[in-house]
């Protein structure tokens with residue numbers, strides 16, 4: 560199974576399954592001398608962790624990271640950093656009744672069609688549990704970006720029909736995002752969002768939504784002009800997360816109905832720097848960062864594993880019904896937020912280090 564590595568100069572490789580012994584990441588290319596201990600990884604792992612609130616899955620994983628290599632006396636050495644996150648609360652028996660059935664909307668059928676087998680216990684490698692490894696690596700990437708003043712914040716923009724009003728995405732703080740269990744900075748909507756999620760859980764159903772991700776203080780010049788455009792790599796980063804169905808940046812799909820004269824972001828200068836008056840381009844032009852805030856959105860589908868009964872087929876193609884007894888999030892968005900931040904941080908760090916390697920002076 561190839562395809563477990565992401566990035567070029569700053570590169571991660573992950574291994575592990577939902578109901579295996581652990582998830583693992585090897586981070587290659589981290590600069591030496593960065594202060595780093597497990598305490599730096601834990602806050603984002605805690606934000607990703609299952610069982611964190613009444614609106615997430617009740618699987619209860621401590622997700623305690625262990626750094627096995629690549630640091631000495633609390634600093635990175637420049638050698639590969641291996642991180643281990645053990646699985647503690649897998650209940651594989653919950654999945655035995657779906658062993659011979661395909662869950663609609665999940666990776667069961669395609670995994671089987673490709674490999675001729677599937678780990679039915681929690682989805683194996685297609686489970687979002689794999690993202691523990693990415694979130695741990697993303698915490699390192701965020702620390703590297705912070706040395707340049709670059710900050711990444713993601714939050715819930717939409718749950719079902721409820722759309723948050725965020726007048727200035729660049730002003731949203733981590734404290735605002737973490738002030739409620741949905742991770743939505745629009746306090747007016749939080750209670751309605753929680754009630755909607757709880758209602759769908761009671762109905763044996765689930766609900767989709769969208770996240771917005773903002774990177775501020777990104778210097779101009781990150782990204783390569785052709786295949787490795789920053790917008791392409793960020794899209795790949797977000798699409799590589801489970802359940803992501805659409806990614807847009809800046810004005811996004813709205814450009815389809817916009818005139819050029821309205822869409823163009825006009826250049827001006829501010830404190831002797833070239834900036835644009837508006838940010839329809841979402842901080843990237845020609846696949847290269849412009850220095851304006853990078854603004855992305857990802858639409859995340861409703862959880863496919865449902866306690867309510869749905870028609871499906873057996874692995875032999877016979878009609879049957881399925882209801883999933885395992886523990887699942889009724890809405891993926893609250894726990895998706897740290898994952899989206901991690902993938903954005905990994906991509907920006909990779910491009911930052913690539914840019915520095917090619918252009919050491921700027």
Ligand SMILES: Cc1cc2nc3c(=O)[nH]c(=O)nc-3n(C[C@H](O)[C@H](O)[C@H](O)COP(=O)(O)O)c2cc1C
Pocket residue numbers: 616664665666682685686687800801802803860862863864886887888891894895898
């Ligand atoms: C935070 C998060 C948690 C998830 N938890 C579940 C879950 O408990 N049950 C489930 O069926 N899918 C869950 N998923 C989604 C599946 O992993 C995903 O839908 C599946 O692998 C199929 O991939 P695709 O939706 O990208 O096609 C989760 C996704 C995210 C982002």
